[in-house]
Amino acid sequence: MRHAALPGMPDYDPEDLYAADRPNELSPVVKNDPSYVYVPNTESNTVSVIDPATYKVVRTVPVGDQPQHVVPSWDLKTLWVNNDQGNSLTPINPATGQFGTPVPVHDPYNLYFTPDGKSAVVMAESDKELVFRDPHTMAIQTVLHVPCEGVNHADFSPDGSYFIASCEFSGHLLKVDTAKHTLIGVIAMEHGAMPQDVKISPDGSVWYVADMQTSGVWTLNGDTFKITGFIPTGNGAHGLYVSRDSKSLYITNRGEGSISVLDFATGKLVAKWKIPGHASPDMGGVSADGKVLWLTGRYDAEVYAISTVDGHLIARIPVGEGPHGLCVYPEPGRYSLGHTGIFR
Template identity: 30%
Template sequence: MPRSFLTAALAATTFLSFGAAWAGQAPGAASDADIPVSHRDRVYAAEQFSNTVSVTDPANNRLLGVIRLGDPQPGNLSPLYRGQVLVHGMGFSPDHRTLAVVSIGTNSVSFIDTATNAVRHVTYVGRAPHEAFFTPDGSEVWVTVRGEDYVAVLDGHSFEEKTRIKVPAGPGMQIFSPDGKYGYVCSSFNPETVVVSVADHQIVGKVRQASPFCPDLAATPDGDQVWFTLKDVGKVQVFDARPPFGLLKTIDTGPITNHVNIVRNAKGSFAYVTVGGLNQVKVFRTDTFDQVATIPVGNLPHGLWPSGDGSRIYVGLENADAMAAIDTLTNRVIATTPIGQAPQAVVYVPNAVPEGDGRANLQPLGVAGDVAHLTLGPVGNTMAGKTAKDGTPPTNVSLFSQGLSQVLQASVTGLEPKTPYVLALSDHPDGKGKVEPLTAFMTNPAGSAIVNAVGPIRQIVQGNAKDERRYLVIALGTPDQPGAPVQVQSR
């Protein structure tokens, strides 16, 4: 074949690959062409304590920088503050040119140009929105307003709110069938997922959830199934994506089951599920529902998204400030990249930057990369800080720097279900001294919880002055009546 002809053929192939609206991966259709990993692709993570969006090149798994949507504390406490707080949810447009980034604390959706990393528009919606995604034709953006009882429907071009879809209170996330006919909306406050007709915004189906707390769902590219996670009870459920939307399977996955996404590769179709309390990603076949892999990834895996060809899936590690890349044929982690604080939603956008280096408006990681890690283990356990005999990891604690203070986040496991506890400070390493409560929490039915506190905690629990040193503990009871510690700081 003449060289010029070969070059032209390769160029045409590249154009066709990049020109596809969606790849043959979620959230697209199985009939769409796969898009090979390249330097034009980007992996984005929404980071809720640094209020940033990290931008990673998947071709070399290198962090290029962050898009800073807001400031850390105490700057964001000012009454004149104009930035975003608790950057959390994320979606992208069918043409791969626009990110939709949800900030829970400021009730906003920031629309970002993927080529320039510049914020094009900010739309403010109702209380505590959670996720946003474009319809497959790009005409609308649906935003689940979890603090209320509706989905805000924005115009896909002007980004202004045009209507609302009434749903059960606490809508957690929405995703669409690959053909754009249905929108699936799960709930974080009520045990019911609803199916909405995209054409007329009417509810046309309902699916009973095994518990009220669903944070995430995904539709298979073949249009056959919808998978959703139940964070409070550690389960995943699957239902038929077409009428009558019957429940197909309920799977026990483990404590703090976070997100699910779908991968298609040479071995078949698979659902990948992040299980935060086990620090694992579990992999299930979508045809038989058999579990085929368990992948250790790091502390508190949260959001995840496949590459445009399904060869990789990227996982945000909430308590590790990192992104893990998994080879989906071997189901092994092939790279771990430092990113911002407490990544939540993750999206992989093929051909996000069609030309140029795509680094405009990016900033260095800076203070967003400053985090300290601790573990808590059972009182009196010589294996404190290591995996327990039942396979449960220790409680992982991250202290995210906000300057002189930190945001503490603990991924608590191994406690009694539905029981009140306090996270506290003790003046003795074994927890037997005076207990000073930091915050109270209630465990979920799986005996787990995500617990937060704010203060100069790092200086206290890692200090060198013996008379001022304190140790993190978890105790039964309430702040008014704390009981004996059941977990203590091990390192």
């Protein structure tokens, strides 16, 4: 294990950042929490709650306007529904399933947490801001104005010293100092790029950035902050998810209804799983046992449960309109960096 750059951040394994995410290795904080899949329906202003044992919706709960993501807190004790146009965060107690009173927060398109647990980072997409807030009360700590349009996804360096965020609408990548809350660098990507999800490899050597417009994944050296290559995956590359054994990266191709599988060891694509019929796989997460990849069908009002063994479709579950950043919970890991569940 190696000491982190941020005081308060847990030590980490430099050879595998996801070493704490092995199948069913749940933190004591969440080991007794009931297992559910929480689905924010952006156009219906609801959250569908799915029982993963039966693949059935067991509850549909009204929330604020345009819920975009359901995000686990750093301490694993709260799930936050990002009501983007409702300008609020609705807390869920995952131990009881109870939805709490919304907390006023402006433009919370997405939400992350610094690896030391000291700040929540609201991706205020329309406001062109990264807003650092108290992780419990959501009181503002710092506002960082960003020189790009559509800032929305991110991931953190192995030692926690910086994070890299994507700006969807202007085709930029940002590098931000985690402790100082300052901008370190900006990359203007090639014309027409539309960067989406961001994910770092288990050994920290390669960053992957899904690009919905160029239909593939860019590779990046985070320390030098330089793009190193491009891997075509499929139409509308969007979400990035790490397998429970840290060997594979699942890449959702929203425009063609498929999932590409990348082998971290070789950096090569090893499989492509096509969802039968029309499908629009978007955001999601991996089940606690690692056997199921859960994804929303953004334009089809449904959720897909996909086998990570061979890619076959296990279930197709009707939900509300515009399902987006679903959260599978609980999941293995010591703490959460946010989004739909980045655990380390």
